[in-house]
Amino acid sequence: MNWKNIWELIKINILYSNPQALTNIQRRQARKPNKNLSSYKSVIRQQVSVAVLFIFIYAYMFLNIDYRHSKGYFSFQIAMFILIAIVSGFTTLFAVFYDSNDTKLYLPLPVKESEVYIAKVMSSQGGSLPFLMPIIPLSMIAYLQLSNPILAVFGTLINFLIALLLSNAISILLVYFIGQMLVKSPYKKTISTVLMVVSTLLAVGVVFYLSSQSNNNSIQGNTSIQMPLLPYFRGFIDVIINPLSTASLLNFWLGLLVLAGLLLLIKRVIIKNYFKQFLSIQATKAHKRKKVRNTKNQTLSQTLRRHHLSTIKDGTLILQTYLMPLIFVFAFLAPSLSRGGLTLSGISNSFFGVALLLGVMFGNLISASANTFLAVGISLEKDNYIFLKTLPISFKKFLISKFLTLSTIQLSIPIIIYLLVGLFLLKTPIILIVSFSIGTALAALITGQILYWRDYRLLNLTWQNVTQLFSRGIGQWFSFITLMAVIIGGSMLTALSIILALQTSALIISFILTLLILALLAPIQLFIYHRFWKKLI
Template identity: 30%
Template sequence: MNKSQLINLFKVNLLYANPQATVQLRKKGKTGNKIYRSILMQYVLMGIFFTFIYGIIMVAIDFSKYPGFFTFYAALFSVMTFSQGVSILYNVFYDSKDLKDYLPLPFQQKDVFLAKFLIVALTLLPFLLPVFVLFVLTTVRSSLSLLIGLPLSVILFILFFFLCCGISTVLVSGLTQTQIFMKHKNIMTTLMMLIPAIGMAFGIMYINQKQSNIYDGTLSDQAIIYPFLPFHVVLTDLFSVNGFVSFAGILLACGLLIIVLKQWVIPSFYRLALGEESQAVSQKQTKTKPVKKQTYDGLPKQLLRYNINLIKNPTLLMQVLTSTLIMPMILAFPTIFGGLINLSSISNKFWVIAFLAGMFLALFTINSTSIISLIISLDRENLHFVRSLPISMKAYMKVKFKFAYMFQVILTSIVTLALALILHLPLLLVLFAVLGTWYGCFVGGMYYFNRDFRLLSLNWTNVSQLFTRGGGNFAMVFSMFGTLILGSLLIGGSIALIVFVPASLVVSLILFLVILSIGFIMFNHYKQTFWRNL
């Protein structure tokens, strides 16, 4: 192993995974190792964030006495890692298409793949760090001494981390080489990412529901997920026969996984990288498909079909669905899904509160990974072609904005209606919550549509590069939580005004007019600074 080559390959892949973040850092005057340190720091802060959030949830359970919950949490974070790993592995090993470029260069094959695996591991580590907390909490409350338990937790976490990353790699590699995947690549990739993510969301909701039982003292263990049980046995009873057998089984599984990765997965990556182009060329030469007669449907319909094709990227769809549908369930509304809130008897005088809640829900779900914040950059070089056509650029942009806005409205309205159903909201409040969602999508959409044009990137090679513009994932998470905190404060203050001020209808109307006025001011601002300059 050539350490200097490995380090350089790692840095290249790190920059490739975050090109827009690299550009932003260079604009701030950072160069050389400062850029690498800044990118790495983003992952460190993300890991601290996930560890803190889930650590608070898990600290109430004595996992040494509840092997069922231990295996459930381990399985949950494994599924979370797999849902993230599908897109990352696909991007790094398939979409990058750089493996064949390394062939004529003096790099060893193992260094090339080790650098890529390290990038994948770095990206997935924040999602698995809560497992380390799980291991530590388990061994601290077991009969093992801390001098043995803590180092054992570190060793087991490293083995668990390797197994999760390795198994995800094997599964993705196997699925991507099947005929059905090659025939329906976009659909299959989206399903591989979406199904585990949905399972993860339901798992979080299940945890939140059980959390209330912990504090009531009525918590009972659940069914054990046996593939994860050896880790619990080692952490709680290492010096027994079962403990030694379990530890040996974990080591054996890691050894077999190394053999599979080396003998099957890595060679398959190279075969795919070398065979794609030749296979595509041979298919093009041997098969000549009849050209379908095109009918002219008018410019609006053509632009609609064009924009639909732009958003078919599986990585994009997965990120959009995660941030819009799944993140609110996981982060913003834990107590709701615990069944602790029933608003069926709430008065209709809180209609403006429902409007505010819908608005902030929309603002929470719109971020740098939303369709409306990417729709212009998704054009790539086609945008230059459109500029050369005898059509109004303003009209073209309005079509794109309307398409992205309606897409966001549909997704966010689904979340709003689902939450309204869970909360048993009265019909009038449901109506205002949906109206607030539409309004919030418009307000947030104006900002992020203009942001996309301001941070326009047309030379991207992978759509995930667009997600890191303007601060990257770290800024996105803080924006979401900032919106959540601000929304909670404003909604709480508005409820206090309506409850304690006698003229509640007047207060509600004033609040409603203030909200609409802010939107009108924003609309005029972007009309002057953006739309008139197109």
């Protein structure tokens, strides 16, 4: 095996593993054309910086926990970090193995199949490694409390390596079996999108479930958290306490044997079949028959709607659009719901103004991000954009139709989930639910128009990966600042409104809040109309 070839392949594939970072580097190069920037080195530096930052952030969080009496909580934390790393690693590996366009270029070159495969795996580590780095301070702190410093350092390094190999092995197996499905089906994009969404939502669901279970357990003092020991993951602490115990044998040594079997399977079966699998997928795509739809009886609106929906079939985009607004809801509610102590059935309908304000807050969480359908919807057209402007249809009507379609898809799922949670879990009065929904819809639509307008101004039709669209302008900073402003500002305004309502009159405060919100949103809508919609041709 030629490690020089592997290193050259790593430098190529590391750019495919993080196209968003590459876009930022290219933008910096454009601002400073005289400065020689190495793209792959810049990406590596960014990934290492994030990984180191995660170590220090989580080390501070773990310092105050007594793991001598919190062994179950330790196993939960290990499970959570490995699970998140598996999902992140899976998505990155899938992009590098099947969404990059370089594999077919290696076929006539004097490079081995194993060299290409190893290079792709190693270049993908930036996607999962940051989520595994917290295991280092977690293990070090726990092992220092349970053993001597030498054993703590040695155990931390060994168990981190095991966690790294385990997360990569499972991610590689997932990618391989999904590749086998793609060999037999021409619907590569649809299958990969569905599986990516399902796997991520499943991981998030498991994390929330484990978090809710931790809230069901008592907290003894300030440093001890009682949780049940999770099978297999408890082995990371059992082996330090007593490496020859039955618990260590079943949860660590047996798990280590299974991991060795997985790595052997990857070496003898998966790596040796990568080129064959890749060529089979390419052949399936080449012989794919396009299903001809009968569009004779369809109206123009129906045809456009079908076209708009076809442009958002991207797993990363779907996850980014829906995951954030749903995560915040369940992150806030999961602990209270798990204890069964949260209900809003006794709240008076006079608080409809506060509900409207909360709706505005959550509506912004749905749309105020550069990573959503509306924020990239126009740029998703790519080559179709110029072609559509030549058709005998109003391009303005086309953009309006696209906005209405994408906003309906983007808003409907979160709002429906909010309604179900409010009605059936929180037992919220119907008037408050209606007021909350109106506030959510109004804020989401107005914020969505601002992001849609931003996409029109920062139009990019030459992107290769959808993540490149997320970082345009100050995309990531815009999303972060907006998110913080909504959470902090919205929480403070909501708390202040509740205090005033309790001390004075809830009905009067609600009317004042309603008038203020409408007085704020109306001129914003007029401004958007005159500066954007009215100027479209």
